[in-house]
Amino acid sequence: MNETQTMKGNPVRKDIEKMIRENDYKGLLFKAAELHGHLCNYLAYGVVAGCIAVKELGVKNTGMEEVIAICETNNCFSDGVQMVTGCSFGNNALIYKDLGKTAFTLTRQDGEGIRIILDTEFEDSREIEYPEAYDLWNKLIVKGKQGSPEEYGRMMQLFHEMSLKELHKPIDKMFKIEKLKVDLPPPSVMAPSVKCAICGENVMETKARVKNGQIVCLSCANQEKYVLDSTGISIE
Ligand SMILES: [Zn+2]
Numbered sequence: 001m002n003e004t005q006t007m008k009g010n011p012v013r014k015d016i017e018k019m020i021r022e023n024d025y026k027g028l029l030f031k032a033a034e035l036h037g038h039l040c041n042y043l044a045y046g047v048v049a050g051c052i053a054v055k056e057l058g059v060k061n062t063g064m065e066e067v068i069a070i071c072e073t074n075n076c077f078s079d080g081v082q083m084v085t086g087c088s089f090g091n092n093a094l095i096y097k098d099l100g101k102t103a104f105t106l107t108r109q110d111g112e113g114i115r116i117i118l119d120t121e122f123e124d125s126r127e128i129e130y131p132e133a134y135d136l137w138n139k140l141i142v143k144g145k146q147g148s149p150e151e152y153g154r155m156m157q158l159f160h161e162m163s164l165k166e167l168h169k170p171i172d173k174m175f176k177i178e179k180l181k182v183d184l185p186p187p188s189v190m191a192p193s194v195k196c197a198i199c200g201e202n203v204m205e206t207k208a209r210v211k212n213g214q215i216v217c218l219s220c221a222n223q224e225k226y227v228l229d230s231t232g233i234s235i236e
């Protein structure tokens with residue numbers, strides 16, 4: 001897909017593309033929250049970072065792998081990135097590197113990329129700027145202590161308010177940004193499905209195994225498989 005095609009845009013994403021053009025961070029944040037479920041500051045960082053990267057590379061996304069995001073975290077940031085860039089888990093345009101860094105790279109198919117990481121000093125100073133929110137966070141989430149519904153509601157409200165404020169922090173304080181050349185993996189392959197001889201379910205051929213001369217899925221083969229959960233990627 002060439003650049004002219006990528007610039008044509010996509011009627012399905014026209015509202016998001018308009019908000020990106022107009023730097024409507026608030027509109028994008030609420031859009032991302034439809035996916036994410038709540039407003040929080042890391043979602044806001046993902047929205048702003050996504051917006052910067054899309055504008056810098058001049059890309060529009062039809063979900064056909066013309067633009068790829070490489071995300072280094074599975075925290076709230078990644079949902080902002082997915083909604084704004086249009087690179088998602090389901091359209092094969094999201095590469096996940098299990099690094100635990102609030103960072104992502106957006107790249108065109110020609111390998112021109114931009115990497116954006118949340119600035120260390122900025123990130124470390126959030127607890128000082130928002131002490132009440134982080135006190136509640138540390139108590140209710142980090143230490144997992146039982147709080148009252150009021151405390152929980154107050155925490156959600158504080159993070160909601162914080163996310164709106166954080167949208168307007170100076171970009172050069174918020175992020176470190178670098179341009180880079182990315183070696184992309186080949187585009188995704190649409191492998192045919194085969195039927196597991198044990199459970200009868202269809203399975204993508206590349207994921208099936210042969211056991212005792214029969215085609216079986218990984219679950220029925222009792223084979224190790226990769227799993228992405230809240231702790232990152234592991235072998236199950
Ligand atoms: Zn969140």
Ligand SMILES: [Zn+2]
Pocket residue numbers: 196197198199200201216217218219220221
């Ligand atoms: Zn099976």
